[in-house]
Amino acid sequence: MNAVFDDWGALWAAGGLTLRQYRSWRPCYASAEACVRGEWERRPRAWSARAEDADGFLAYVDREALRARESLACSWTPDARLIESDALDWAGPVSTRSPFVMVAGGDPLRAPIAVVGTRRLPADEAEIVAGIVEGAIEAAGAVVSGGAFGVDALAHRAALRVGARVVIVVASGLSHAGPVEHRGDYREVLEAGGALVSERPPHRNARREWFLERNRMIAALSDATLVARAPDRSGAMATARFARQLGRPVYAIPGNPGVECAAGCLTLIRSGATLCAAASDIATSVQQRALVLPAGAPAAELRAVPELAPVPAEYRSLVEAIRAGCATQDSLGEKLGLCASSLSVLLTQAELQDVVAVDGSSVRLLRR
Numbered sequence: 001m002n003a004v005f006d007d008w009g010a011l012w013a014a015g016g017l018t019l020r021q022y023r024s025w026r027p028c029y030a031s032a033e034a035c036v037r038g039e040w041e042r043r044p045r046a047w048s049a050r051a052e053d054a055d056g057f058l059a060y061v062d063r064e065a066l067r068a069r070e071s072l073a074c075s076w077t078p079d080a081r082l083i084e085s086d087a088l089d090w091a092g093p094v095s096t097r098s099p100f101v102m103v104a105g106g107d108p109l110r111a112p113i114a115v116v117g118t119r120r121l122p123a124d125e126a127e128i129v130a131g132i133v134e135g136a137i138e139a140a141g142a143v144v145s146g147g148a149f150g151v152d153a154l155a156h157r158a159a160l161r162v163g164a165r166v167v168i169v170v171a172s173g174l175s176h177a178g179p180v181e182h183r184g185d186y187r188e189v190l191e192a193g194g195a196l197v198s199e200r201p202p203h204r205n206a207r208r209e210w211f212l213e214r215n216r217m218i219a220a221l222s223d224a225t226l227v228a229r230a231p232d233r234s235g236a237m238a239t240a241r242f243a244r245q246l247g248r249p250v251y252a253i254p255g256n257p258g259v260e261c262a263a264g265c266l267t268l269i270r271s272g273a274t275l276c277a278a279a280s281d282i283a284t285s286v287q288q289r290a291l292v293l294p295a296g297a298p299a300a301e302l303r304a305v306p307e308l309a310p311v312p313a314e315y316r317s318l319v320e321a322i323r324a325g326c327a328t329q330d331s332l333g334e335k336l337g338l339c340a341s342s343l344s345v346l347l348t349q350a351e352l353q354d355v356v357a358v359d360g361s362s363v364r365l366l367r368r
Contacts, residue, residue, distance in 0.1 A: 135279020
């Protein structure tokens with residue numbers, strides 16, 4: 001559909017519609033307005049925060065839809081379009097809370113590989129990493145990236161050099177896609193037939209928590225994930241965790257144990273990720289598509305779980321919270337006093353150490 005932000009698209013642009021709600025309400029109501037009036041008595045909190053009655057909320061929706069239209073019309077991607085999330089070529093179960101995505105350029109087709117990693121790639125590491133990444137992308141023919149500094153930029157620029165297709169997933173609305181230093185690269189991606197994708201309305205600036213959602217989408221739009229360089233606490237490690245939740249293979253490029261940006265890669269390799277020391281280590285698998293597991297395959301297929309190994313000290317409070325009955329991410333965050341992003345980092349590291357298994361919002365122990 002075109003990005004006109006009418007009807008259901010307008011409700012989404014106003015922040016008043018999740019994927020679950022859309023799936024539930026769309027078959028029951030002829031329009032978004034009818035939905036708002038029909039659901040007002042049992043309305044979501046997001047609606048109540050904006051207005052005291054249905055008429056007031058619908059007026060707010062109209063204002064936000066106008067902001068979205070104007071933002072897009074004045075942006076560098078005025079021809080972007082709105083696509084239902086369920087229509088995308090996901091590599092596993094739909095991994096978004098948004099009923100729509102904004103797309104600029106070509107269709108956001110699933111890619112054989114995603115390349116992720118640190119924004120702060122040391123100069124002496126860049127040459128080694130670049131050679132492996134470029135070879136892997138050339139073999140794959142397409143790549144998903146986050147468009148950020150460091151490894152993300154290295155990946156999408158390598159793809160442009162070798163003629164591979166690029167899908168870039170941004171955390172903000174497309175009108176605010178950043179960093180602005182990469183706008184020239186983004187235009188090249190679009191001119192080459194690639195795509196920019198966002199789960200957010202065009203007029204929305206990125207929020208910190210949206211980067212985590214973006215990482216989930218990167219994993220879900222690719223058949224495998226290559227972590228080029230990453231500290232233990234990083235968005236790239238979260239992407240690796242999401243890939244494993246989907247039963248997707250994870251590759252990691254080894255690095256010097258004394259280098260912070262290599263620590264996450266070494267953690268991944270120790271926990272069962274495939275070591276990728278040369279482009280050939282992943283190129284053959286990509287070309288033969290032997291790396292693809294059935295969507296939703298359990299993470300146990302990717303690595304053995306040590307049943308009797310002691311729990312590392314840094315995860316004891318997490319383990320005790322789960323044993324005390326906290327079985328969801330929300331309850332764990334409240335029990336441990338952690339925000340969503342900090343909890344995600346902790347769970348990523350714990351899962352990579354085979355302490356816990358994360359399935360959506362649920363968390364269970366792997367070691368008793």
